[in-house]
Amino acid sequence: ETGVTQTPRHLVMGMTNKKSLKCEQHLGHNAMYWYKQSAKKPLELMFVYNFKEQTENNSVPSRFSPECPNSSHLFLHLHTLQPEDSALYLCASSQEGLAGGTAYEQYFGPGTRLTVT
Amino acid sequence: GENVEQHPSTLSVQEGDSAVIKCTYSDSASNYFPWYKQELGKGPQLIIDIRSNVGEKKDQRIAVTLNKTAKHFSLHITETQPEDSAVYFCAASVSGGSYIPTFGRGTSLIVHP
Numbered sequence: 001e002t003g004v005t006q007t008p009r010h011l012v013m014g015m016t017n018k019k020s021l022k023c024e025q026h027l028g029h030n031a032m033y034w035y036k037q038s039a040k041k042p043l044e045l046m047f048v049y050n051f052k053e054q055t056e057n058n059s060v061p062s063r064f065s066p067e068c069p070n071s072s073h074l075f076l077h078l079h080t081l082q083p084e085d086s087a088l089y090l091c092a093s094s095q096e097g098l099a100g101g102t103a104y105e106q107y108f109g110p111g112t113r114l115t116v117t
Numbered sequence: 118g119e120n121v122e123q124h125p126s127t128l129s130v131q132e133g134d135s136a137v138i139k140c141t142y143s144d145s146a147s148n149y150f151p152w153y154k155q156e157l158g159k160g161p162q163l164i165i166d167i168r169s170n171v172g173e174k175k176d177q178r179i180a181v182t183l184n185k186t187a188k189h190f191s192l193h194i195t196e197t198q199p200e201d202s203a204v205y206f207c208a209a210s211v212s213g214g215s216y217i218p219t220f221g222r223g224t225s226l227i228v229h230p
Contacts, residue, residue, distance in 0.1 A: 004160070102212045110158070
């Protein structure tokens with residue numbers, strides 16, 4: 001148990017559906033991240049929030065929409081996805097969320113396995 | 118930006134052997150280097166990390182070495198056990214700069230009993 005939970009663990013959705021992924025961290029961290037993990041590809045950073053403000057959007061298509069209502073919760077809203085969006089979506093958090101600060105390890109959730117049909 | 122190369126992509130060893138995974142990085146400003154282990158069905162979890170003010174760090178069967186001049190760092194696992202089988206990721210980031218890590222592509226370690 002890393003202190004980062006993600007729901008649902010598995011999700012199958014059609015290309016016209018709208019769904020949301022949820023992440024919650026119980027560690028008191030300032031920064032939260034969304035990553036996409038596809039087979040045989042490196043971890044792809046999607047979004048970064050620190051102190052609830054979005055600081056990174058790594059050229060992610062607009063069909064992925066993040067939301068960070070507070071420093072403990074992070075959502076990823078999905079709509080009109082494509083089959084190539086099928087992947088494991090990982091949420092992570094870390095202690096320091098400020099550029100110029102100390103880099104610390106990230107704590108990852110178990111991921112949501114998304115399949116787009 | 119930072120670029121992290123990780124080798125090999127797959128490593129197969131017999132139980133009891135040692136395993137070594139190597140990473141190189143491009144940004145000389147990088148000064149924090151964590152290693153993560155990802156087991157099937159789980160997210161990556163930190164197993165060891167090193168900062169640039171030291172050259173080596175050990176934790177039981179796991180050790181990490183850092184060569185700042187050559188810009189490479191390595192993970193060493195001794196007396197491997199089947200439960201060490203997993204995907205291992207290296208990463209590099211900059212304290213005092215953008216703290217966001219850049220990850221290697223991962224190494225799938227298989228330990229045969």
